[in-house]
Amino acid sequence: MREVVPEAYRRAPQLVLRHALTLLSIAPEIEHVIAVSDPLRRSFEFSREGNSRFWTRRLADGLVDFLLAYFSGADGAGLCFENVHAADALDQELIAVLLRRAHPEHLLVSVGTRSDAVSEPLLSALATHARIVRPASPGPASAGILDDAPPSTLRSLAEAYIASDCTSDDLPARRAYEDLDSETRRALHLAHVTSLAQRNELSLTLGAIPFHRERAAPQVAPFVAAAAYCMRMAYYEACLDLARRGAALVDDRSPEYAALGRNIVFSLLLLHRLDEVESFCQKVETLALDPLLRSHCAYAMAILNARIYDGEKRNYDAARAWVGKATALAELGPDTDAKVVNLVFLRNTLALVEMRTGHHAEALRMVSDGLKRLQNDAPSRYPMESIVLLHNRARLHVALGQPELALEDYATLLRHEPSNSEAHFDRGILHQRLGRHRDALADYDLAILWSPPYDEVSFNRAQMLAVLDRKDEALADYGYVLSLEPEHLGALVHRAALLCERGELGAARGDIERALRRSPRHAKALSMLGLIEMAGRQWAEARRAFDGAIESDPSEATAWINRATLLARRGEPEAALRDLDRALALGPNATALHNRDCLRKSLAGE
Numbered sequence: 001m002r003e004v005v006p007e008a009y010r011r012a013p014q015l016v017l018r019h020a021l022t023l024l025s026i027a028p029e030i031e032h033v034i035a036v037s038d039p040l041r042r043s044f045e046f047s048r049e050g051n052s053r054f055w056t057r058r059l060a061d062g063l064v065d066f067l068l069a070y071f072s073g074a075d076g077a078g079l080c081f082e083n084v085h086a087a088d089a090l091d092q093e094l095i096a097v098l099l100r101r102a103h104p105e106h107l108l109v110s111v112g113t114r115s116d117a118v119s120e121p122l123l124s125a126l127a128t129h130a131r132i133v134r135p136a137s138p139g140p141a142s143a144g145i146l147d148d149a150p151p152s153t154l155r156s157l158a159e160a161y162i163a164s165d166c167t168s169d170d171l172p173a174r175r176a177y178e179d180l181d182s183e184t185r186r187a188l189h190l191a192h193v194t195s196l197a198q199r200n201e202l203s204l205t206l207g208a209i210p211f212h213r214e215r216a217a218p219q220v221a222p223f224v225a226a227a228a229y230c231m232r233m234a235y236y237e238a239c240l241d242l243a244r245r246g247a248a249l250v251d252d253r254s255p256e257y258a259a260l261g262r263n264i265v266f267s268l269l270l271l272h273r274l275d276e277v278e279s280f281c282q283k284v285e286t287l288a289l290d291p292l293l294r295s296h297c298a299y300a301m302a303i304l305n306a307r308i309y310d311g312e313k314r315n316y317d318a319a320r321a322w323v324g325k326a327t328a329l330a331e332l333g334p335d336t337d338a339k340v341v342n343l344v345f346l347r348n349t350l351a352l353v354e355m356r357t358g359h360h361a362e363a364l365r366m367v368s369d370g371l372k373r374l375q376n377d378a379p380s381r382y383p384m385e386s387i388v389l390l391h392n393r394a395r396l397h398v399a400l401g402q403p404e405l406a407l408e409d410y411a412t413l414l415r416h417e418p419s420n421s422e423a424h425f426d427r428g429i430l431h432q433r434l435g436r437h438r439d440a441l442a443d444y445d446l447a448i449l450w451s452p453p454y455d456e457v458s459f460n461r462a463q464m465l466a467v468l469d470r471k472d473e474a475l476a477d478y479g480y481v482l483s484l485e486p487e488h489l490g491a492l493v494h495r496a497a498l499l500c501e502r503g504e505l506g507a508a509r510g511d512i513e514r515a516l517r518r519s520p521r522h523a524k525a526l527s528m529l530g531l532i533e534m535a536g537r538q539w540a541e542a543r544r545a546f547d548g549a550i551e552s553d554p555s556e557a558t559a560w561i562n563r564a565t566l567l568a569r570r571g572e573p574e575a576a577l578r579d580l581d582r583a584l585a586l587g588p589n590a591t592a593l594h595n596r597d598c599l600r601k602s603l604a605g606e
Contacts, residue, residue, distance in 0.1 A: 012070065019066040020040060093122070149176075186215065196208055220246050227263045257290075323350050475495060489524075500528070508532050542566055
């Protein structure tokens, strides 16, 4: 992006600015190249820690959107990635998405690697979307390849190898590097670190500089800073890697280890690597390390038991016990704003337990008390740290049937952080449930503005566009959802419905067949198939589809309503009425009421 964006900004500034949030997240150095608005700049002041581990997938899709738009219409455009076996997990994820979404006639993607040791999802993407070319082996290098080279040439070759971050395929350069004595090698790495640091590029502090530091005079400070940055940006894989490498450089009782250990345990937790969370927490407890680190580990164990473990392994009593332990350890620390924040969030975890055990009113009280404590005891931290609590309280108000109070909390939250995409999305869902379709659409638009793309919000936006009779735009949005998630069942079924309305039965059938290949007993898809068959006057096939939908999910009201329509048309009004009664037994439904009223009037001869 450091290579592409300057030229792109000259040629298509509006395109770059439309994707600025994604581009700045990936390559923060470009803030010196493009015009960054104050609201966008402020959005980066808020930590993304706690975001879903799929945040990086959003960034990958956002970057691919930018690249596809920028290179659209270009002849022979291509992107070539080398040494991909040495790329970190987040870069490999990006390349996987690019391979899937880029058509080679428009943008040819070349992936060079000297090893099959790449991670998922890139491994599957290469197998599915790439043509694999394996060049002939060059054979072993001659043992005497550098025997006659002067020292100055050997040093230049070794420096070139270091400049490649030790990924070069040049055999003489690699051999010259390997033949260096350890002191000279460390000195060259240190000189390269100095050169990189002078460029003042943040991205280098997250990769190249720590890499060369490990091979020069190891220092833990770059790892502490880099891991903290990656945690704030929700780059959990990178955070974990940096924190573990930094932790290997220091004693496990040092303050630096405590800071790195906190990021290790929370990265593992947010990546849902649960066995590793348990193992790390057990190690910290066994060694009786820093009390605050032990508190963080106890908090992680509470979250596992309260929210993440499945089924019988979830244990709310254990969660309460772990919160108690974490609180006692946190209380040992000095009286600081950070301590207040930690204690408030531990109480927030107890509120989660109360909510999960059906005590919503008690949970609401605990979250409200936490907000008051933040405001009174750590006012400087309140604007940033209140966000999670306000979001949780809004959800509790929804659960308690208090939508207007929830809307008040969302409004307060968004005054603090107008760029919170998830809050806009959740408020949009609430507006949608309340039938406030234009308000919902406005929130979905803001959710899209303040995040790289994610399929859930675009899908909901498409639903609102359809309700507001903006059908062409809805179709476009469903298509975009399917570009992000090709097997998105909801988008396939809803797009099929719109296509069926327009009489495009072939295209509608294609979407439903895709859905049913993915989920053969999907009730909504089978019900939609029945409508397509009815439109083509294939009555027997329509009946089989409706029967299959009802058998698959008797709570699918649309299947009962649609089968009633078929039965009425085929001269079975009594059976149709029974189906409409079954639909209404599931809950209020205007279509079922209208159809039943019409059918009864018809039977009465009115």
